[in-house]
Amino acid sequence: MTIDAHAAPALTRPTVAEVFVHAAARIHQAAAGIWPGEPVLLDAHVPSVTGYVHRARVGDRVLYGKTSILGVSLVSLLRGTRGSWPTVLQAQQEYEQRPDGLLVREAAQLRILSDPSGPQVCPVAGMRDGVIFTEAVPGPTLTDLLLVMPERTRELMEQPLAELRPLHRPGAARRLDPAGAIGERSIAGTFQRKFNEGADTYVDDLGAEHCDPETRAAIVELVRASVSRLRRLRMTLPAPVGTSLAFGDLKPEHVVFPAGPDCRPVLLDPGLLRGSPMVDLAKLLSRTVLVLITHRPGPAITRQILAGLALLALTRAGHLSARERRPWLRHLLTLWLIDTLNITTTYLSAPAALPLPRLGAAVVDRALALCLLVDAVSADLLDGGPGMGDRSLGRIAEVAA
Known part of the structure; x- marks a missing residue:
């Protein structure tokens, strides 16, 4: 979420109703323009804090239509960081025609990735006036499978990475024009935008519409301390150089197994950017830990999933010497913490009227526990010492319990 201004006064901010009515109408109009003569029915809204998503029936096909307003998250927009609704609408008319719009780049990335030599991704069905339509991909997600077959955690996690x-x-970066990258979904870049030097008001307002005053005060204090530590830890990370690409938004709910767990998965919602494979591993681990902490599946399943995550990390670092593994693990854990803090604070800053996905609502419910976890592990990382990974797993298990 881009934070480039303090939140506007409530009376001048766009409302959820204004944004949703406009976005739904644009999806319907775009579908009618792409497929004239076909009946168009907007079936069900899909809760999200990034763009507006609606399942649509176009003739006999089930598609997902998504629109982005000014390329920023719905949370940022509804906080008033782009001005009043009339101001946003005027700017949106121009934004929809820009060749570098967020969803224009996403559609281009999906087409690049649809090459037979690349990963399996959801097909693009159409693009018009800032609205992207993708084919529905039925089947269980990685989240679903991890919770019912935790003993296969490492195997299941390896499949999207494969x-x-x-x-x-x-050399893979040659496949993507630098202008086509989606840096908005970078873990470190998002952290830098959210927690820049002028973000005090943003942090002060966390949980304003979701938490009681005592919980809010504790969360704000923990976030401030964690941000301070993570800024220092981020300075120790290797420079983001190299010639490889990261998928950029690899999350368990974005990995679908249409033919079951023993077949290749399909990946949704890319955010390709030039970066290390560590970016994808860190986000996948971060969001899987969120699944554990918010679903709380019980001690036995939690232990199995955490054991699988540990084995996955060990396997990924298997080619490194003992001396190289320590900074590698520090890098991985730092990115994990940054991503966890990014998404937790995004959900906490959402207006109460904005429908949250199930995971988002659960994150808000367990926000204090998550902030305590980030606080404790970031302190561990700064202190150093052996056993960083084991201590982190132990802390996750405690919170998930």
């Missing part, structure tokens, strides 16, 4: 091998190879 799909990304063509992107993770040196």
